[in-house]
Amino acid sequence: MHGIACGLVSAQDAMMQMLFPRLGAKSFIAGVFAILAAAIAGVGYLVFDYQRQSISRDAAEHLSVVAELRAQQVASWMSERRANARMQGRHSFLADEIGRWLKHGAVEGDAAAAIKSRFAAIAESYGYRTVTLVDAEGYPLLSTDQPPEINAAEYRAAAEVMRTGNVVISDFHLSANKDKREPEIDILAPVYAGQHDASPVAVLVFDIDPETSLHALIESWPIPSRSAETLLVGRDENRVRYLTDLRHQKDAQFNLHLPLDQPDLVEAMGLAGQQGVVTGVDYRGVKVLAFLRPIPDSPWFLVAKVDSAEIYAPLQMRAGITALVTAILILAAALTTIAWARARREREEKLQRANTELEERVKSRTADLEKLRQELQALVAVQESFQEEERKHVARELHDELAQKLTVLKLQIASITSVVTARDPGLTRQIQDMSSLLSEAITAVAGIAANLRPVLLDPLGLVTALHELVEEFSERTGVECEFSVHPADLSVDDGLAMPLYRIVQESLTNVARHAQATEVIVSLYRDPAGKITLDINDNGRGFSSVDQSVRKSFGLIGMRERAAMLGGEMKIHSQPGVGTSIEIIIPAG
Amino acid sequence: MSIRVVLADDHRMIIAALRSMLEKESDIAVVGEAGDGAVLLEVVARTMPDVAVVDIAMPGMNGIEATRRLLAGHPRLNVIALSAYSDRRFVLEMLNAGAKGYLVKASAGDELARAIRAIAQGQTYLCPEVAGSIVEAARGRTAPAGSASANLGRREREVLALLADGKSSSEIAARLHIAVSTVEVHRRNIMRKLDLHNVAELTKYAIREGLISP
Numbered sequence: 001m002h003g004i005a006c007g008l009v010s011a012q013d014a015m016m017q018m019l020f021p022r023l024g025a026k027s028f029i030a031g032v033f034a035i036l037a038a039a040i041a042g043v044g045y046l047v048f049d050y051q052r053q054s055i056s057r058d059a060a061e062h063l064s065v066v067a068e069l070r071a072q073q074v075a076s077w078m079s080e081r082r083a084n085a086r087m088q089g090r091h092s093f094l095a096d097e098i099g100r101w102l103k104h105g106a107v108e109g110d111a112a113a114a115i116k117s118r119f120a121a122i123a124e125s126y127g128y129r130t131v132t133l134v135d136a137e138g139y140p141l142l143s144t145d146q147p148p149e150i151n152a153a154e155y156r157a158a159a160e161v162m163r164t165g166n167v168v169i170s171d172f173h174l175s176a177n178k179d180k181r182e183p184e185i186d187i188l189a190p191v192y193a194g195q196h197d198a199s200p201v202a203v204l205v206f207d208i209d210p211e212t213s214l215h216a217l218i219e220s221w222p223i224p225s226r227s228a229e230t231l232l233v234g235r236d237e238n239r240v241r242y243l244t245d246l247r248h249q250k251d252a253q254f255n256l257h258l259p260l261d262q263p264d265l266v267e268a269m270g271l272a273g274q275q276g277v278v279t280g281v282d283y284r285g286v287k288v289l290a291f292l293r294p295i296p297d298s299p300w301f302l303v304a305k306v307d308s309a310e311i312y313a314p315l316q317m318r319a320g321i322t323a324l325v326t327a328i329l330i331l332a333a334a335l336t337t338i339a340w341a342r343a344r345r346e347r348e349e350k351l352q353r354a355n356t357e358l359e360e361r362v363k364s365r366t367a368d369l370e371k372l373r374q375e376l377q378a379l380v381a382v383q384e385s386f387q388e389e390e391r392k393h394v395a396r397e398l399h400d401e402l403a404q405k406l407t408v409l410k411l412q413i414a415s416i417t418s419v420v421t422a423r424d425p426g427l428t429r430q431i432q433d434m435s436s437l438l439s440e441a442i443t444a445v446a447g448i449a450a451n452l453r454p455v456l457l458d459p460l461g462l463v464t465a466l467h468e469l470v471e472e473f474s475e476r477t478g479v480e481c482e483f484s485v486h487p488a489d490l491s492v493d494d495g496l497a498m499p500l501y502r503i504v505q506e507s508l509t510n511v512a513r514h515a516q517a518t519e520v521i522v523s524l525y526r527d528p529a530g531k532i533t534l535d536i537n538d539n540g541r542g543f544s545s546v547d548q549s550v551r552k553s554f555g556l557i558g559m560r561e562r563a564a565m566l567g568g569e570m571k572i573h574s575q576p577g578v579g580t581s582i583e584i585i586i587p588a589g
Numbered sequence: 590m591s592i593r594v595v596l597a598d599d600h601r602m603i604i605a606a607l608r609s610m611l612e613k614e615s616d617i618a619v620v621g622e623a624g625d626g627a628v629l630l631e632v633v634a635r636t637m638p639d640v641a642v643v644d645i646a647m648p649g650m651n652g653i654e655a656t657r658r659l660l661a662g663h664p665r666l667n668v669i670a671l672s673a674y675s676d677r678r679f680v681l682e683m684l685n686a687g688a689k690g691y692l693v694k695a696s697a698g699d700e701l702a703r704a705i706r707a708i709a710q711g712q713t714y715l716c717p718e719v720a721g722s723i724v725e726a727a728r729g730r731t732a733p734a735g736s737a738s739a740n741l742g743r744r745e746r747e748v749l750a751l752l753a754d755g756k757s758s759s760e761i762a763a764r765l766h767i768a769v770s771t772v773e774v775h776r777r778n779i780m781r782k783l784d785l786h787n788v789a790e791l792t793k794y795a796i797r798e799g800l801i802s803p
Binding site for chain 2: 399400403404405406407408410411412413414415417438439442446455456459460464467468480482483484485486488518519521523525535537539578579581
C-alpha cells in the first residue's frame, strides 16, 4: 500500500498542477477520498438495489405463476361444476323423474323418495352438501336436508335461473341452516321436463361446501413457503369478505371483514379492480408482495401473496454481504488515503528538512566564502605591499648598483678623454661612442627604475609626485588635467603614498584609454579629522553601472581592493555622456 | 686663489670620480667630502668652502633640505645641485631651496669645473638637459607645488570669480568652455581649500582677495 501511496503522491502532484493549482493538498486528498467513498457506496447500493429488484421480480413471477395456476383451477372447477349442474338439470334421469313427479302433483310418495335418494347419491358422489329442488315460484320442494330450506339469496338466484335458463353460481354466503352457519356456494341449474323444452319447470340447488372443494385447490402452495398463501376474496357491500380460510388466522373465513377503503390492503386493491403485481399490506397488516387475479365469470378475486419479509430475507443476507464488502472497500480506500496523506506529509517533511539543510549549508558556505574573500583580500593587500617593497628595492638596487657605476664609468671616460685624444687623436671618435653608449645605458636603467618606482615619490613626497604626474599626463595627452590639493603641505605615510599614486596613475591611464575626456581633475583632500579623500573626475563618455566588462577591464576591481587594503573604500559614479568620478576615502588613523 | 669646494654624495665612487676630475683643475681645490646632509652641514661649517656640490638624493636629510639649511647658515655659500635625474621638479625644488646650479651626474664630467667657476662668480649654471624645464616654468606652465596656504589653481581662481559674481554652474561652464560637472568639482575644491560653506562666504573672500570688485 505504501508503494501505491508513493505512486499516488507523484500522480497527485501532476494532477493537482493540472486541475487545481490553488487547492490545498489536504482538501484535495479529502475530496478524492470522499468521491471514492461515495462511488463505492453508490456502487454498493446499486448492487443491493439490483439484487432487491431481481428478487422482487422473481417473487412476482413466482406469484403470478401460482396465481395463474390457481385461478385457472378455480375457473375450471367452476365451469366443470356448471356443466355438471346443467347436465343434471336437462340430460339426466333425475330431470326426467323430476319432470314426471311435478306433472303428477309433486306429492310425497315413492317418487319423491326415489328422487331424494338420487339426490343423496349425487351429493355423495359429487361432493355436494345438499341438493334441493325448488319449484318455479321458488318454493323448496325436496332436499337432502330436512326440511328443505332455501335462503333469500338462493331464492333470488332461483328466480334468475327460471327467468334466464342459465346456470347460476351464487356468491359465497352463509348457509341457511340456522344451527350451523357455514359458508357455502350454490349452483342453481334449471330443470327441464323434456330434453328439448324451452323453459324450465324447476330449479335444482346444489350446495357446495367450499371448504372441501375449493380450498384444497387453492390453499396449498406449490413449493414450501413460510408465509405464502392464496386466498379468494369477494365483496360484501363495502367490505372485503374473505372466502377461504386464512393461513395465518384461523376461522377468519367469513368472520373477518376489512373495510374496502383501506388503500394499501392488497385484497381491497384487487376488489377495486387492480390486477397483477402489487405491494401493500394484508389482513394482518403485514407487508406483502401480491399478485391479484380476478376469477372469470365470478365476482371473486384471487390473491396470491407472500410476506415481503420472506422474499427479502435472503436479500438481507446479501445486503449484509454487500454492505460488508462496501465497508471493506471504503476502509481500504480510507487506509490508502491515510497512507497517501502520510506519504505526502513525509515527503513534505523530507523536503522541508532538505530545504533547511540546504539553507544551512548555503549559509555556512557563504560564511566560508566570505571568510575566504577576506583572507584573499588580506593576501592581496600583503602581496601588493610586498610587490611595492620589492620594486622599491629593485629600483634602488638598479640606481645604487648599476646606474651609479655606469655614471662613474662615464665620468672616468670623461676624465681620460683629453689625455687620450691628445695622445692619439684617432681615438676621439671611439671614446665619444663609448660615452654615448654609456649615456644610453644610464638612461635605460633610469627608465627601468622609474617604471618600478616613481623617482619623485620618495624624495619629494606624494603631492609633488602627483603634480608631476598630472602635468605629464596633460602634456602627453592634451587633456586639460588639474591637480587640486588641500592642505598644500599634505603628506601621507609611506605605506599610503605609493598605493594612492598607483590609483591615480591607473585612473589617468583609463581616462586616456577609454573616456575620451577633455577635462580631468584630480583632487586630494585631508579634512581636519584626518580623513583623506582622493577623487578623479573626468567629463568623458562614462559608462552605465551594469556594464560589468568595463569594471573588469578598467581594473576597477583591483582599485577597489587596493582601497580596501588601505582600510578605505572606493565609490564610483558614472553617467553615460556626462562623465565619471572615482572617489577613494581613507579614514583617519 | 683656488675655489674651495665641498662634495656631497652618498656614493663613494661618485665622489672619488668627481674628485679625480677636479684635481686636474688647478683653480679648484676639494676641501671636504660628505656622505649625507648632516655630515655636509658639519663639514661646511668646518671648512667654510666657496661652493658645495650637493647630491639631491642622500639618505636622512636629502639634498634639498640640506641646501636650505646650508644657505640659512651660510648665505654666501654657492650650491650646485647634482642629481642622477633631470626631472624638472628636482630642479625647481633645488632652485627654490637656493641652489644656483644644477648638473646631471652623467654629464658632470665635462661641465663640473665650468659650473663651479661660474657659480663661484655668482652666476647660475644649468646644464642643457634641465634648462628647457626652467624656461617652461618661467613661462608659467608649471605650477609651483605647495607654498601659500590658500593655493588655488588657475582654473579655480577663474571659477571662484564667476561664482562670487553670482553665475550659475551652467553659465560658468559655458563661459569657460568646460563641462558643468567640471565646474562642480572646482566649486567643491574651492570650498574645501578656503573652508567656505556658502556663496556669501565665497563672495566675501573673493572681494577680500580682489578677485571681484564689491
